[in-house]
Amino acid sequence: MLINTSGLILREVNYRDSDKMLTILTRDRGKISASCAGARSRRSNMRAGTQLFAYSDFTLFEGKGRYSVNEAEPVELFMGVRNDISRLSLASYMAEVLEAIADEEEPDAGLLSTGLNCLYALSVGKKNEKLIKAVFELRVAAHAGFAPELTACAICGDTGPERPCLDISGGTLVCERCAPAESVRLSRESLAAMRYVLGAEEKRILSFSLQGTALVEFSSAAERYLLHRLERGFRTLDFYRAVSEEQTDGGSG
Numbered sequence: 001m002l003i004n005t006s007g008l009i010l011r012e013v014n015y016r017d018s019d020k021m022l023t024i025l026t027r028d029r030g031k032i033s034a035s036c037a038g039a040r041s042r043r044s045n046m047r048a049g050t051q052l053f054a055y056s057d058f059t060l061f062e063g064k065g066r067y068s069v070n071e072a073e074p075v076e077l078f079m080g081v082r083n084d085i086s087r088l089s090l091a092s093y094m095a096e097v098l099e100a101i102a103d104e105e106e107p108d109a110g111l112l113s114t115g116l117n118c119l120y121a122l123s124v125g126k127k128n129e130k131l132i133k134a135v136f137e138l139r140v141a142a143h144a145g146f147a148p149e150l151t152a153c154a155i156c157g158d159t160g161p162e163r164p165c166l167d168i169s170g171g172t173l174v175c176e177r178c179a180p181a182e183s184v185r186l187s188r189e190s191l192a193a194m195r196y197v198l199g200a201e202e203k204r205i206l207s208f209s210l211q212g213t214a215l216v217e218f219s220s221a222a223e224r225y226l227l228h229r230l231e232r233g234f235r236t237l238d239f240y241r242a243v244s245e246e247q248t249d250g251g252s253g
Contacts, residue, residue: 003060005029006075008115010095012052014040020050022069023099024058025112031102034060034067049074053081053091055116076116080123087122089243090129093236094118094136100230101144111143113202121206130215134222135205138197141222146171146229150195153178164191166221168228184221189214194221
């Protein structure tokens with residue numbers, strides 16, 4: 001049976017002389033694995049559409065529960081992430097997170113849109129990388145069913161705490177007086193940013209700015225919260241951190 005769908009390539013594994021096995025987050029089928037014969041051949045017309053991070057229109061053949069790629073027409077290649085080691089490593093982290101969160105053959109258009117919007121912002125380079133990363137982490141946590149409750153302090157009910165915190169374990173807003181040990185300090189600006197990201201339309205999740213201490217708080221809270229909820233780390237995140245530290249050290253020299 002032939003299937004037409006669009007999807008983002010999250011992982012590619014080479015096998016045989018010129019074939020690939022792809023992990024694709026599709027709009028209609030969720031996460032799937034699909035083989036692609038001859039994709040690495042110089043003569044293949046699917047080389048561009050089957051590379052890592054490519055968002056393509058696919059024609060897939062499904063047989064006995066397995067998928068193979070018959071056609072792959074690239075829609076967006078996110079070229080900006082391929083020319084910079086920091087952007088490339090962050091894009092790799094995003095792809096690994098999407099693969100970890102997405103369910104096999106369970107469509108989630110919102111999760112795919114978050115990935116595409118954040119990769120596009122990263123590719124064009126008009127937004128701070130830390131902001132893109134934090135927005136991505138918080139939004140995908142919500143898609144995975146782990147949206148934090150940020151309406152009011154979960155202990156005393158204060159809706160506008162002077163010194164807000166995020167309870168990482170509880171997934172709730174708490175004021176500094178009520179905050180347990182496993183909490184991240186926020187400011188009113190970083191709390192407002194988190195509330196915005198969780199409530200914004202998908203296409204507007206990055207339509208704001210944040211700088212300085214507020215951005216550092218937002219970034220720390222989003223990363224720690226996602227990793228805690230998923231109960232795992234990511235090698236791609238470790239590499240991104242190493243790259244970022246190296247660039248910072250080089251720049252300060």
